[in-house]
Amino acid sequence: MAIQDDFTLNYSAKTISHTSGSTRYTVNALYSWLMDLFDDQTQMDDTVPMSAQTPTEYTLINGWTFGSDSDVGYLYGGSIVVSKATTDRDVWANFYTLGTIESDAVVYWLQNAASVAAHPGYTTGHIDQLIKVVSAGTDVDSRNVMAFVRNNASGNADLYDHFQAQASATGGRNPIPLATAPDTNDTGGAAGYTDVTVTFGATTVDVDQDGTAEPWVVTVDGAGRTTAQVYERLKYITRRGATGTLNGVEGQFYLKASGAYPEVKPAPFGTYAGGKFFGARGVLLTNVSDSNNRVLIDGDGVSRTPPTSVSITVSGLVAGDRVLVARSTGSGSTTPNKSQFTLAGTHTATTTVTVNEALGNDIPSSGVLRLGDTRYTYTGIVRASKQFTGVSPALSGAANAALYSPLIDDVSAGTSMTTNHVYVADYDIVARVRRKGILPFENTGVVGNAGAAVSAIRTTDTIVV
Amino acid sequence: MTSAIQLFCGPVVQSVVIGVPDFNVANGPETLAIERLATEPIGTTTLTLTNVAVGSRYRIERQADGSLATPTGNAEGVAGAATVALTLDYYAPGSANNNLRVKVRKGTGSPRYQPFETQVTVGAAAQSVFVAQVADTIAQ
Secondary structure (H helix, E strand, O other), X not given: OOHHHHEEEEOOOOXXXXXXXXXXXXXXXXXXXXXXXXXXXXXXXXXXXXXXXEOOEEEEOOOOEEOOHHHHHHEEOOEEEEEOOOOOEXXXXXXXEEOOOOOOOEEEEEEOOEEEOOOOOOOOEOOEEEEEEEEOOEEOHHHEEEEEEOOEEOOXXXXXEEEEEEOEOOEOEEEEEOOOOEOOXXXXXXXXXXXXXXXXXXXXXXXXXXXXXXXXXXXXXXXOOOHHHHHHHHHHOOOOOOOOEEOOEEHHHOOOOOOOOOOOOOOOOEEEEOOEEEEEEOEEEEOOOOOOOEEEEOOOOOEEOOOOXXXXXXXXOOOOOEEXXXXXXXXXXXXXXXXXXXXXXXXXXXXXXEEOOOOOOOOOOOEEEEEOOEEEEEOEEEHHHOEEEOOEOOEEEOOOOEEEOXXXXXXXXXXXXXXXXXXXXXXXXXXXXXXXXXOOEEXXXXXXXXXXXXXXXXXXXXXXX | OOEEEEEEOOOEEEEEEOOOOOOOOXXXXXXXXXXXXXXXXXXXXXXXXXXXXOOOEEEEEEOOOOOEOOXXXXXXXXXXXXXXXXXXXXXXXXXXXXXXXXXXXXXXXXXXXXXXXXXXXXXXXXXXXXXXXXXXXXXX
16 A cells, blocks of 8 residues: 555645555655645645655645544654644654663653553554644643653563653654663562552651651552562552552652652662662652661652661570570670669669660660569660660669660560561670470570571480479 | 727727637728727737746646636646746736746656745736746655
């Protein structure tokens, strides 16, 4: 088929219409055909419909127009100004993508906060399309158009990209560079991670626990999942076809948490590399199982790394074993440091215990206290005031009485016991496992930035009765 | 139609319709005057198109309504040479029919040219129009 078979002219209405076929033609082909046609005898009494300013910029003149906007979908490779009147004109700018993209990449358009349909017959790969940027003399979205590529197919998810181009007043042929590649950190399988939530709104949280809360504008609750899973979910909700709203826009068009922030094109909420989530500015990621794997940027653009959380685990237990893990008096020492803290003043049946020593970030926010042989629990901590709160039972003690906070001080319910706290610096521990029927187990260790693990050895006491 | 005012059979003045320009005043009664209608040409003139790209199609039409100039057989064609001399009717001075539009187009086959168009007012004196066609380097 040739262009004259697919396009039809109405000489009285002065319209050019696409009337058959699915072939797309260059604008130059349209122009060339019209120039060839209008030097025929039967057309000499008609005004010429089109002029060319450059090989890629053309104008419909003398009152000629397209029959409908859909006719333009069958053209590419050049822009067209439809000069209906002095100020009433349409400008169809030509946008085309280039760059290295995945073979199955699908480009989609955004203009004036709405999706623009791809041209007829488009499936995948690069695209070359005319989009109206001036309508009846008025600019549409300041003649801006944005192209996106955000594939998130299961087993074939890519890093994302997008680019905005602004057409000139006469349209022009506008390149849009795009680049995508497989995302090795995204399986495309996060459709079921619906427990991960995203909440937009200003908040302040002291992520790095330096005593000053930082500003954040969007909170991602990981629902206890890993940072890797949350990353996948965040890409899923911003994929092509995601119509759920994020901060007022469809997820497939979501760019960033705030207009003034820089964009993170490959993954709008943050990237993933080396097993860590690197958040986009303003994104607070919370409630993940591997909280050490976060590097965040607060609303002021300052990088905030949450303190490392470490675990202390005693394994090899049997339910009913009593376990104690406490800071020791020194390297290799099996003596618990029972003078870790001293009471600040006399305490009489109080649920708030104030000590003389600073409560560092590596003191858990809830746990156990021992004053002498009496075991207490506490449910809160006010580090600035050097206080343990919610102490139970109520505590009484003389001023400067020695007390300490074991890391584990309880009866095992299973084969292991674990506690977590923020890592500040290495310290020495002693671990004890006792139970009538086994020889007392004791070992020393060091809690480092990877935590500590103690494997209890339960040797049967063959003598006790 | 054009009519002639004649002396018929001596002092009788008559007005008869005559064909123009075929009427031979020498063989009829004494003709005192010939009256033409405004819509009838009063003669022919030569309009010469120069610098025409050979193979271009030309059309000479009236500006008022786009109809072909007369005689219509002379008002359109294909230029076989760079100079095209056309014999066209002209009308009484002031007639809109003297205001013509000259169109020259060559969009088929290389070299191609952008459509050319200009206007001319013809009269008794011969006229020449320089056709300044611009090469169309964009059409293919």
